[in-house]
Structure formats: C-alpha cells, structure tokens
Amino acid sequence: MNVSPRQALDAWFTASGWTPAPFQIETWQAYAEGRSGLIHSATGSGKSLAAWGGPLMAGLTEQTTAAGHPATGLKVLWITPLRALAGDTLESLQQAATGVGLNWRVEKRTGDTGASARRRQRERPPQALVTTPESLALLLSYADADTRLRGLQAVIVDEWHELLGSKRGVQLELCLARLRAINPGLRTWGLSATLGNLDEAMRTLLGPGQTTGTLIRGAAPKPLRIEALLPTSTERFPWAGHLGTHLLPDVIAHLEGPGSCLLFTNTRAQAELWFESLLRARSDWLEGLGLHHGSIDRRLRERIEDGLRAGDFRCVVATSSLDLGVDFAPVDRVVQIGSPKGIGRLAQRAGRCGHQPDGQSGVLCVPTHALELIEIAAARRAWQAGEVEARRPLRQSLDVLAQHLVTLAAGGGFDAPALREEVRQTHAFAELSDEAWDWTLAFVTHGGPVLEAYPDFQRVLRGQDERYRIADRRQASRHRMHIGTITSDAAIAVRYQGGGYIGTIEESFIARLRSGDVFLFGGKSLELIRVRELTAYVRRATRRRQAVPRWQGGRLPLSSALAGRVLELLAEARAGDFTEPELAAIRPLLETQASWSSLPCPGELLIERTQSREGDHLFVFPFAGRLAHEGLATLVAWRLGQMTPATYSIAVNDYGFELLSRDMPVLDAATLRRLLTTEQLIEDLFASMNASELARRQFRDIARVAGLIFQGYPGRGKSARQLQASSGLLFDTISRYDPDNRLLDQARQEVLENALEIRRLEDALETMTQSAIKLQETERLTPLAFPLWAERQRNRLTTQTWQDRVMRMVEQLERAADRS
C-alpha cells in the first residue's frame, strides 16, 4: 500500500505501454520544486503529461495525507485556446488522474457550458477545470472569485504560442497576475510549439518579475519532408490569383492512394474552390470529401472532425481552422495549397501527418503560381536549418486593460494602487506609466477626463472604502456578455429559406450581392434570396457559381525568415546553381529574368523601370512582405509626389511593389536613396497614407474590447438598436470631442504595427540603405515585375475581364521570351 506518487505514475505509464521521457521527468521534478516554466516539444510527444504529471503527484501526496478524502476546491486550471479542444483535453486529463488513482474530478467550462453545469461547478468545484482565457476572465468577474480561486496550485496554458502575440494573450497575462496575487505560490506552466523566441514566450507567460523559469526542451521535431508538386511545364510569367486548380489532376492522382488526406489552403475562398473542383472532378468521392473552415456551422465542423477521427474521409479541405486544437489520429498525407508563408505554420500543418514508411512525415506543397516554388524550397531550407518565426507579445493594449478593470470591478472590486502594481507584474504592462494607468482608470469610471462633466455615465464607482466596484448589476451582466478580445466583421448567418443553418459569412461580402446572385459557400452553390436582420436567406442554385466570398484575413505576408531564404535561393540561381529541384523547374523563368534584367541577391536592391502605354512603371524588390511593401510603396509615392506632383497607382506583393505614373521624374541612384531614407519615416508615413482612415478601421477592435460597442442582449434586439453606432462613428465623435483619448493613440499604434508591420518596414529601409542599387531599364515586364502588374489590374477590373487581360499579356510576353 506504500506506493509513492511517482511509482503510481510510472505504473500507469507502464500499463499504458509508455515510458516517461526525460523531458517529462525533468518537468515533474521542476514542478515538485515549486517552479514554473515553459515546455516546448514536438506535437504528440507527451507535452500534456509532462505538465499534468506534477499536479497529479502533488494531488496523490495530499490524498495520502488526507487519508483518502478527496481534496476540496479547485487545484488546477488548464487553459486552452480553443473551446473545441476542451472536450478531448478533459478526457485525457481525467483518464490520467483516474489511472494513477487520484480521486479528482476534471471538468470543463467554456462558452458552451450550460447553466446547470455552471451551477454544479459552483456548488461542488472540480479539482481541475479546463477552460479558455475568456471563461477564466468571466470567472474573475463574479464577486466570490477570490474565495473560489484561493487554493489554486497551478495554471497550465496549452498552446501558449497560439495566444502569444494576440490580445487574448494579454488578457490571459492580466488574469494570471490576478491569480498570482490571490495565490502567491502559484505555478504556471506553458506548452508551446517551436517558436523563434521561446525565452521571450516564457518571460511573457511567467511575468517579468519571475526570474527562475525553467525552459524545458522536449523531443526534437519529427523529421519532415517538404516537397513541391513540380508542374510538368511552368509559366515564365506567373500571376497570383488563379487559385492553382490547374494542378488539380496531379493532386487527384496524389489522393488516389489508400488512406486519408488533409488538404490545407491559405484562405477560405481557396478552400471553397478546391472543394468544389475536387467534387466536380470526382463525384464518386462525394462521401469521402469534407470541407472545414471557420465560417462553417460549428456542428457541421464537428461532424467533419468526428469523421476524421473515425477515418471516414479520403480528403478534408481545410484552412487554419484545423491547424491546431482539433485532436485526431494523424492522417496519411498532408497537402498544402499555395505558399506556406511561414515555416512554423507549415510545420504545424505537416505535423498532422503520421510517419511514412521512411520514418518521416511529409507535406506536399502545391504551388499556385511558379514563383511559389521558390518559397517551398525556402521553407525546406529554413526548416532544415532549424529556423522558425518568432511571435512577439503585445504591449500596452489599454483596451484590454480597460476591460480587465471592469471585470475585476464586477468581481470583488479592486484597490487601485494595489492593482496598478499587480498589472505591472505582467509583461504587457511592465512599463505602464502612471499617466496611462490614471487615464484607463478614469476611462472605466467616468468615461475619461472629458466625460467628467457628464454624470450620466456610470460604469465603475469608487466606494467610500476607496474600492472600485461595478456601478450596478445591469452593468455587470452587460460586461460579462462582452468579455473577450476576439473580434470579427459583423457576421451574417446564412440560412435556407426553410430555416436550415449553413454558417456565417462576413457582412461586407453579402453587402456586395443582390437578390438572385449565386455564390459558393460551404461547398454549395447558393442563390441569395434576401438579407433580413443579420440573416441571409438562400436557396440551392441551379446555375454555376459566380462569386466566391472573400473573407478577411488570409492575406498573410511572407515571413521575413522565408523571404530571406527566397533571396538566398535567387542568388544561387544567379550564380548558375540550380541544384534545388524547384529552382530547376522554373529555370526558364529565372533565366528570362536574368537576361531581361537581373536576379536579385542579398546586398543588392533590384529596381526596374519600364515604359508602357499605361505610363512609367517603377518596380522595387525589397523582399519584405506585402504589408511592409504597402507602406513602402505609399511612402515612396508620397515622397516622389513631393518632388514632382503626379498621381501614382500602387501594387504590392511579397517580393516588391510597383508604382505607375504618367509622368515619373528621372530617377538616378542618388534620388532613389533619398526616396528610401529612414529619416522622417513615421511623419512621412502618416502624411502619405490616409492613416486616420486606417486608424478609424483599426478602432473597431479596440472599441469592442474597451466596451464602447454595445451588442445588446440576445433576444432584446429592439431596445439594443437605440444603442447601435458603428465604430467609425464613435471614432469620429471621439476624435472631434475628445482628441486626447488614449484609445485613439492605440489605434494609430496598432495600424503601424499590424497593418504596416512598421518594424519590418524600418528593417527593410535599413537594409536598402546598406545595399547597392541595381537600377535596370527594361524593355518589357520581367517575370518578377509581371505579377505586380497583374495584381494592379486585379484591383481595377472585374474578375472576368481581369483574367482575360492577364492571359493576353502572358501570351505577348511568352512570345517575346521565345524570341529572345
């Protein structure tokens, strides 16, 4: 009967057919010593049990001391980024607890948890609770939060890399600081996939005050084979936008084999198109094809996930909605459509694939245009070199802080000086100034300094005991409905006229359609009947599709790690080295580029200038990703305009940007240097772009998080209507009557960081300053310039005329290339 906790755990491992891995034992020891830390290890290597073992053993020790009586009160919080994940996690945690003989209940609490389950959890709290950052914040918004969470021993944050770098991460940092204040001995452990900045990830999770974090490196990533589907012939003039379905026959051939496949696309539109194309080509696969993306009804998605677990599918077409979280047995093949854009992302997707006979898991990348072949080779190189992107944590998000203050006010209330110091224990607010704190506090109490004169606003009140509490129950319940930092475009439900629910779609897409228009959604051709009160009523269309929804997102820039490798590969081609099969496959393209202009290489900035009937084209190739290029292009156009007034059209992609004008001044290297200087960068950027318009759009998220947007209570639509105002309108009103509002500053800062990737833009300018400028006058569009030209046409023309026009241009250029 004298079994030590470790022996019990080992026995359960043995009974399950496993042996504890060294990194798991290391974590258990660190936990036993009361330490916190971060575990990173390959998917499926036992990260969860590494983190769970410590609390289990601590629980067994207590159980022995208490002579077998179950522990009372919550001991462990397990935070997961996806509520879809909570069910699977709960099962495996409970299994392990029962397996080692620990008398613990593991339960979950997410947005889906019903009222009766919540009540039960209140009366008889489980020892371990699986929850999301939002539900944790919600727990803190109840008056007895402190009592209920006292006694908590550990918080384990699963998939921390998914939260890091987002406002959800900031929200969790704040909640963790609160939990540590309630329980000073609290241990925090994070689980993460490989990141370029693991140390920073750990410091962010544990808070800057914690200096003794333990970084545990687990199993090395599985060997990964990154291969490209090499087309038999490649175009010399690539253009992004036709969605790569010309490789459909090859992909189908790849799917023919036995076993299951996941086909990942970068956008939901692409997923819809591939699903439809596969279905049309192989109607006999009807039962074995699935479609999974974030806009599809959750129940449909769950059905697909269950099918994946059961092995019912030959192929599921998915977006990042299946990147993480959903737990199912590895599939036999993973296909990536289009450039992976980032190494971490490709590795995560490839991790869905089980071992193949050679002991590697593999991913087949399908280029949607010729230049993407280089990106695929670049991803392989970077992966082999162990290079992965970093995710930078956010700082000073006052909107999240404001929300947190109201949350705590609704909970037990707070003492301002103490909370200020507590908040400064987080990475996000370590450098929070007194002024910013005072402003945020004023914002949640009387709406900010400007609103002080208007007593009609009440949200948080300071009591006579100096404690801040929520004004009334109505405010508290309203706030609870708005907790969270995930925002999306106004979603329109898509339903059949008979009532069947299909999914949600962004309002901006539906707004462009008229009754009778046909669009592709959820793998179906649907005809729009009418839109009424946030619902689009549709019927099955008999005609073929006309429009594919373009959802927001999906225009991810090429990561700088990948962009660097692309440049390196181009330099190899320039030196005549075509060893990489992908480079060999597009050799004609690269040679045409070299002979008409030049191939880019590190240390040299390629600029091409071409004349056409449209005017003067200037193509610049900094390889800094599309977002930074957007900023650069606008900046250069504006600076050019300061020299000679003219109008410029702009196009950007991940490699460079194009400026087009009827009257472009003569440009020599010295002038170009002046256009690309880092001096006055921020001033010029704000002057050049309609930055206030961008900030106005950015304000949407901020207004929602900070509680400026009222979404009403479910079922009380009518009275909520009085309180509807778009975030743009709020932005205008606040800019006009309260210009010092710090949320406006935050919007501008977020525009710089998110919309323009300001750091990357600065780095790119810095690199360009140190590079030699290679200015090429070219007779016609080169293979690198062509995709930019095509991109600009796309912004001007409707889809059909755009494709026709691009095809005509391709033919002309191909003829010219054949002659030369």
Place this chain on the structure above:
Amino acid sequence: MTPLTLNLGDHALTLLPEGAVFWTARRTLLVADLHLGKAGVFRRAGVAIPEGDTAQSLARLTALIERHAAERVILLGDSVHASPGDDPALIASLRAWRHHHSSCAMTAIIGNHDRHLAPVAELFEWQIEGKTETGLSLRHHPPEQSVDTPWLAGHWHPVVSLQGGGDRLRLPAFIQVGIAGLVLPAFGGLTGGLPIARAHDYQRFACAGDRVVALDAALRE
C-alpha cells in the same frame, strides 16, 4: 456655398450643402434626423462617448436659420434620439435654443425615435407624419409605395460612397425618389448612414463640402 435647386411638384426647393432644404417661397428650413441627445443615451447605458454633438447640431441649425432668415423650421422626425425625460441637460439646452429662436415657428414630425415627448411638448408643434402643406406631404418614413403627392422625408440617413483613384469618400446625400419624393440626409452628427447605391428611380445629390453635386444622370425630364 453652392446650393442646388430642385423642383418637386410645383415647389422649388433649395438643397443646401449642409444637408438641409430651404423652401424659399415659404421661407422654411427643413432638416431631418437630428437624433439629439444620442451620446447621453449611450453614456447612460455605460458606453463612454463624449458630449458635443447635440450642441454642435443645434449651432449648425442656428447658423442656417440666421443665414437664410428662415421664418419657420420643420424637423422631419427623429429629432430626439430617446425619451428626453431621462436627460435634463438635453431638455435645458433644447429650451434655451428654442427661446433663442422664439420668433421662428417650429414644427416637428413625430418619427420612430420621438417618444415620451411630454418634457419637450411645448417647444415644437409636434405633428404626425403624412400631413400635407400646400401640396407637399411632410413625412418621416419615406412611403413604401409610390404616391402621387410630392413628399419630403428622412429616416434613411442616406449617404453615398464615392470611389476613385484609390480613394474612398462617404458623403451625406439627398435622394430624389421617382419624381415626387425627396429623402433628406441626417442632420445630426452622431447618426451614421445608409449607403444608397445607384438605382433607376433614384437621383442622388451628394453634400460635398461647400456644394451639392448631382451624381446620377438626370431622370426622364
């Protein structure tokens, strides 16, 4: 300022770039959808919005009354955003403003937002929509079916989006519906807008800074 004159039935109406109509023959100024006190409604619900808009809207209206020497003002509905009884500051500023224009007659059509009007009942001659004055029907809601009597209304908060050269603009607009109807833009500042696309029986007039611009080719003349 460059206004634009439009004939509705037998009446010559001047569309002002400020988003108001001046009915010259009757020296009457018409505006729609002031939504006064809206910021206060938000604040009472716990949404931190600064004040300023109510005062600004009233000041803009004062400027128009004085510039055109209007003898009468007609508000085409939704003059207040919600029950004014909850907002003593709003009642006070409305009273003061009305007193300042005591020589001016003021009619207010009752819109869907104008409810519980007792505290401001004596300030305006409140009138249900659809009454006709010398052949011009004064409404808040544009009629759902086409009617023969010329009418003026608000309610839509019409705006137009203009695009060109990578730039986008949203401007308040007057919408002429058929030949007989005219929808006014919202005059209040905190009102948002409904984008109105080109349609065969609409003629759109955008309020572009200091002028009113006709956007669509003239309808059948």
